[in-house]
Amino acid sequence: MKPPMETRNSAAPAIIVENVSKVYPRQPLLSFLRDRSYQVGTQALREISFQVREGETVGLLGPNGAGKTTLLKIICSLLYPSSGRVLVHGLDLVKESLKARSMMGLITCEDRSFYWRITGRQNLDFFATLYGIPRKKAAGRIEILLETLGLTYAADRPFHSYSSGMKQKLAIARGLLGDPRVVLYDEPTRSLDPLSTQNIHQWILANRADSPRTAHLIATNQLREAELLCDRVVIINRGVVIAHGTIGEIRQRFRTEQHVVHRIRFRGPRAALPQADFEHGLVEVGEEERDGDFVSIRAYTREGSEGLSAALSSILGNGGVVVECHTEEVAFDEVFCALVQRQYDESHAVAAGAKS
């Protein structure tokens, strides 16, 4: 049994995901009544473990179909795990789901989770009652949230008249009504314009500062969002964790495993264009732009190798003049894509091996 992934943060764990696997079971009766192809025997998650500590913001990343939604549904207690368990402040989500849910708030991008014919305030008032918040306290909390999110002017308008950004803000208000100790976000800025996205991000950051002990788990496909908001990320693909840690750590690990990228701009003849030199660690050279005599290239070298020297020597030795040279930080989306691709390649190789 794998222990939940450790973090350096010494705060108490708010969410513990421990060896969670999910196989959608065969249901012959349901298959007969509904749909023969009904998710039979699909392994959606395999031994997922991680923790989110108090005051921490963790991003749950993964491509479409990776298992993020399944995992989030398990954490929301809308779905039972096949094995393993999820604890929220020590409470098992299967055995003590009501108590655990009272500590959680879900912020979803699904605007249809509101009642469209009633006003924003009436929606919030209804959900506040579901969370058992006393009437007076609820009214005050709703007022504060509406004001902080800039929705007071629209509070008594029907929800259907809200713009996408306003709907998303109301979803945030709903998620925070009960002053939760754990906030779950399901793609909080999906389908929002850049300005609304920025507003929501600023608001989440401000809220983190105001409630420093609240734990946040953000399931998102927006890598920029993860970089901006998250202390750590857990990347899953095909139901398994393929990377975890801070984005800096993952980037560094990837850089060490893969290559360092150098952007070089030079002036000179075509012959000056360097070629891959594996012996010296120059893994690949890609031409990016040619503007008259000026050429921009990206040179991929092994960490700690002489690859950059090899590239520069090739340029200078063939009559070129180096105008500019700098080492690029590997973009996180590049790391993400490479990690996902590598896992696909590995699983295909395993499958092919098993067949042969």
Add this chain to the structure above:
Amino acid sequence: MRLAWAFFKRDATIALSYRVSFVVQFIGKLAVLALFYFLSKTVGDKPLPMLARYGGDFLAFMLIGISLSDCVLVSLTSFATQIRDAQTTGTLEATLMSPVHLPTILLYSSLWDYFMTAVGFVFYLLGGAFLFGVKFHQFHFFAAVALFVLTITSFMGVGILWAGIVLLIKRGDAIRTVGGFVMVIMSGVFFPPSLFPSWMQPISRLIPLTDALEGMRLALLQGYGFYQLSDILIRLTLFATVLMVVGLLGFNWAVRIGKNVGSLTQY
């Protein structure tokens, strides 16, 4: 109570926001009343021998039949409709995330429907009495209320069980329509079950609505009290207890399956 009121207020606000639909449902009931009034004129003003047990008035007999069967059909369908609506509109997930038991959510979500059902029941009876001259000379109010509550509770159990089935199979409209139709025919909404062949009558007795209609007609048209209706009240109490327990157990089982197969919020 505050939670129940929150659900009631939510549903009332939504229902009243569809003003035309809200008003038209009462016009529809008036049209049904008028239809049965003219049907009763076709049958004639003389008391019908086959309805002698209930006072012989065809319109009064029909009025109680359709008003109570309306209530029963709402009981049967309201929970499943609430679940299905919440699944399709997407509100189910948000409510399920709250620290409230799903059966409680289900029960409270139907309060408005039950309120409107009771209003409809009274509307039929008062409309019949004041607009079309139906006479309820000697009704027993408390016996009628007891019968109403037991009938609703019995079918509430079936309705909750049905909601559990809908949670899993999603679309059950066809089964519901056929089931409702068979029940309405078999229980004597439009004619007394004594008209059935002798082999069908015991089957008719297995449907709680048969007892409920019999009891309600006797309480409202003949003034039967608790003592005279004791057999019916006992049978309805048994039906209500058993069906409620079965309904809740079945619903919880369906929720467990839904949480296992991940179909709880799918539609």
